[in-house]
Amino acid sequence: MLNSPKDIFTLRQTMERQDFECYHYYDPIPPVIDFHEHEFFEVFFFLSGDVSYVIEGRTYQLRPGDILLTDNRDIHKPDIHSDKPYERFVIWIQPDFLTRTKELGSDLTACFTDASAKKYKLIRPESGVLTHLKGICEKMLRSRDGSEFGSSTLSYIYLIEFLVYLNRAYFATPDAIRKDVTENEKINEVVAYINDNLSSDLTLDRLADVCFISKSHLAHQFKTYTGLTLYQFIIKKRVTVARNMIRAGSPVMDACMRCGFNDYSNFLKAFKREFGRNPKEFQPGK
Structure with a gap:
């Protein structure tokens, strides 16, 4: 020591x-x-x-x-x-x-x-x-x-x-x-696509289609390599980026929509579950 x-x-x-x-x-x-x-x-x-x-x-x-x-x-x-x-x-x-x-x-x-x-x-x-x-x-x-x-x-x-x-x-x-x-090239591709397209449709069907992988294989391999289900990862990533945007000065609703949440109430629930705080508490000066 x-x-x-x-x-x-x-x-x-x-x-x-x-x-x-x-x-x-x-x-x-x-x-x-x-x-x-x-x-x-x-x-x-x-x-x-x-x-x-x-x-x-x-x-x-x-x-x-x-x-x-x-x-x-x-x-x-x-x-x-x-x-x-x-x-x-x-x-x-x-x-x-x-x-x-x-x-x-x-x-x-x-x-x-x-x-x-x-x-x-x-x-x-x-x-x-x-x-x-x-x-x-x-x-x-x-x-x-x-x-x-x-x-x-x-x-x-x-x-x-x-x-x-x-x-x-x-x-x-x-x-x-x-x-x-330890990594998987196809899962790396999926993670990169998610990071670059947070405002887009990120359903299992869509990701399997754009990354040329079967839905069952994607779901299993994604959990194996990331430790999270596809849904858990996407929600965690979306609220994380939204928090950073709000901290940098973006309006809360703008961050919500640009990170793929089409419903504010769902965004608010996911955000508070992840961070234990209201999105407005992350605004500059708060």
């Missing part, structure tokens, strides 16, 4: 700050975590345990030191396979805050943008960079909890340093590690 402060894990998936948060979790008994999504970007830095990670239909077989990137549209969850202690760093970053780091001269959003475009989220740093990234996380956590003058400023500086080396590690990661990803 590393020497940085250990945080008590909770199922909270909302940020308390407007910039970034960093945590070090060590669970002797691994928690049960369901599929979820969040408004911010996440860096998941795996340290130990027996874990694979499902993101949008791809399952990543994790090794200690692996890093996963998720954005504010990704539906994901860890699959924990044994009672081995589960340790990880987790960094949450608000999208607006991450975008503002471009003012420093380098596009520190690049790894997230590229990973989202390629739909491939795994980083496996070489040993020297891995050690350095761990060290930065330790310093970030100590400054987070420090009371000395400038501690919060140091925490910000360490985050910037971490993001620089994270981008370097991302773009240096070899394609060979794709062997540790």
Whole structure:
């Protein structure tokens, strides 16, 4: 185990700050975590345990030191396979805050943008960079909890340093590690179609037709690879994107219609079931 402060894990998936948060979790008994999504970007830095990670239909077989990137549209969850202690760093970053780091001269959003475009989220740093990234996380956590003058400023500086080396590690990661990803080309195609056509007819019949796959095979394979039924995935994706649109300033009804909900009452029920809040509570300034 590393020497940085250990945080008590909770199922909270909302940020308390407007910039970034960093945590070090060590669970002797691994928690049960369901599929979820969040408004911010996440860096998941795996340290130990027996874990694979499902993101949008791809399952990543994790090794200690692996890093996963998720954005504010990704539906994901860890699959924990044994009672081995589960340790990880987790960094949450608000999208607006991450975008503002471009003012420093380098596009520190690049790894997230590229990973989202390629739909491939795994980083496996070489040993020297891995050690350095761990060290930065330790310093970030100590400054987070420090009371000395400038501690919060140091925490910000360490985050910037971490993001620089994270981008370097991302773009240096070899394609060979794709062997540790379980995926299905046809299901990837279906997921991509859903993401690109949320306002369209996304019935089983329609998806089977446009993706040239039988309905029964699609239904079975989709659940196998994504961990969710087709209906569950589509609803979760639609309300997630609607939330992001509302947060960015779109009118609630506009987000509802553009994400494929033709009935506001159904949208409201699905939204509140997913987030426990009314859509209007996500409007800017609320």
